[in-house]
Amino acid sequence: MTSFSLIATAAMGLESVVAEEVRRLGYECQVENGKVTFEGDALAICRANLWLRTADRVKLKVGEFRATTFEELFEQTKALPWADYLPKDAEFPVIGKSVKSTLFSVSDCQAIVKKAVVESLKARYHLSWFPETGPLYRIEVALHKDIATLTIDTSGAGLHKRGYRARQGEAPLRETLAAALVLLTNWTPERPFVDPFCGSGTIAIEAALIGQNIAPGFNRDFVSEQWPWIGESVWEEARQEAEQMACYDQPLDICGIDLDPHMVEIAKMNAAEAGLSDLISFREGRAEQFRTDAQYGVIVGNPPYGERLGEQREVEALYRAIGRAFAALDTWSVYILTAHRGFETHYGRPATKRRKLFNGFIETHYYQYWGPRPPREARS
Numbered sequence: 001m002t003s004f005s006l007i008a009t010a011a012m013g014l015e016s017v018v019a020e021e022v023r024r025l026g027y028e029c030q031v032e033n034g035k036v037t038f039e040g041d042a043l044a045i046c047r048a049n050l051w052l053r054t055a056d057r058v059k060l061k062v063g064e065f066r067a068t069t070f071e072e073l074f075e076q077t078k079a080l081p082w083a084d085y086l087p088k089d090a091e092f093p094v095i096g097k098s099v100k101s102t103l104f105s106v107s108d109c110q111a112i113v114k115k116a117v118v119e120s121l122k123a124r125y126h127l128s129w130f131p132e133t134g135p136l137y138r139i140e141v142a143l144h145k146d147i148a149t150l151t152i153d154t155s156g157a158g159l160h161k162r163g164y165r166a167r168q169g170e171a172p173l174r175e176t177l178a179a180a181l182v183l184l185t186n187w188t189p190e191r192p193f194v195d196p197f198c199g200s201g202t203i204a205i206e207a208a209l210i211g212q213n214i215a216p217g218f219n220r221d222f223v224s225e226q227w228p229w230i231g232e233s234v235w236e237e238a239r240q241e242a243e244q245m246a247c248y249d250q251p252l253d254i255c256g257i258d259l260d261p262h263m264v265e266i267a268k269m270n271a272a273e274a275g276l277s278d279l280i281s282f283r284e285g286r287a288e289q290f291r292t293d294a295q296y297g298v299i300v301g302n303p304p305y306g307e308r309l310g311e312q313r314e315v316e317a318l319y320r321a322i323g324r325a326f327a328a329l330d331t332w333s334v335y336i337l338t339a340h341r342g343f344e345t346h347y348g349r350p351a352t353k354r355r356k357l358f359n360g361f362i363e364t365h366y367y368q369y370w371g372p373r374p375p376r377e378a379r380s
Contacts, residue, residue: 201267
């Protein structure tokens with residue numbers, strides 16, 4: 001059984017969440033800035049792509065070495081076993097990046113790696129020309145402090161593209177971040193869950209997928225499904241496992257609320273696309289008017305940040321209003337993501353815990369207000 005070095009890339013601040021997901025799949029891992037590395041076989045490639053809710057991509061590491069000259073980059077790339085991964089007809093574009101490295105010209109590094117891979121394949125296949133008409137193997141050369149890491153992308157489209165978001169709003173939350181917001185709470189499927197700023201429904205939909213243990217990649221394709229050395233049978237095994245592990249009978253109480261009726265309709269369409277219409281209720285409403293008799297629920301919200309000129313006072317008034325409204329929910333836990341540095345002041349009380357996360361390129365904080373633990377009978 002061949003073992004591969006795999007990399008699950010992660011947005012800043014989410015590395016530990018991705019690592020916990022990798023460990024839950026049964027693989028030991030190491031956490032670094034922006035990535036989680038682990039070892040696994042071909043089935044691990046399939047399982048990681050299907051199951052990792054918070055990772056951006058899964059990459060196969062072909063090699064890593066120090067390179068401060070183009071000659072070093074060429075020769076050490078050429079020495080790697082590219083033909084173990086790339087068939088004769090492989091399409092293999094090369095992308096790159098360079099950070100704090102002597103070799104700073106990305107375009108030159110890409111061209112050199114491409115040439116080195118061709119020479120490596122020539123030696124193995126005894127061909128002088130490669131048509132590149134077959135499966136896609138996107139190679140990346142990433143240079144960081146003169147260390148070159150050569151990888152092949154196994155995912156294709158980023159893992160945030162679950163396949164259910166038919167439409168979205170102006171500032172959509174990535175599905176991977178939405179899933180992380182849910183996983184960072186104390187929510188369990190037996191408890192009520194509310195997103196009072198639901199927009200296109202992403203947080204509520206991710207909660208439903210988590211609540212029924214549905215693999216986030218169940219509704220999409222991956223580029224490595226076309227790779228002959230993995231094969232259809234291995235992918236089929238991974239997909240069958242995902243189907244068997246889903247808890248479709250788990251009842252859920254999940255609600256999404258938004259001020260904009262148009263966004264509510266979009267959220268309903270996205271939930272339908274995900275096959276989750278029966279599990280999530282969406283309705284029009286104001287977050288500060290949310291009331292419920294339910295106990296021990298969880299609120300997760302991504303309200304407006306007030307970044308545009310003239311919006312700040314309005315947003316701060318909103319924070320004060322939800323602070324008063326949610327204070328009445330004395331058994332509930334509340335989790336709010338915002339870039340507004342004065343959120344706690346306007347909300348009316350300090351958070352139990354704060355965590356820095358990035359919503360795209362926007363630095364935000366996840367303000368966590370922990371409620372009491374449900375009684376044992378409510379958790380059973």
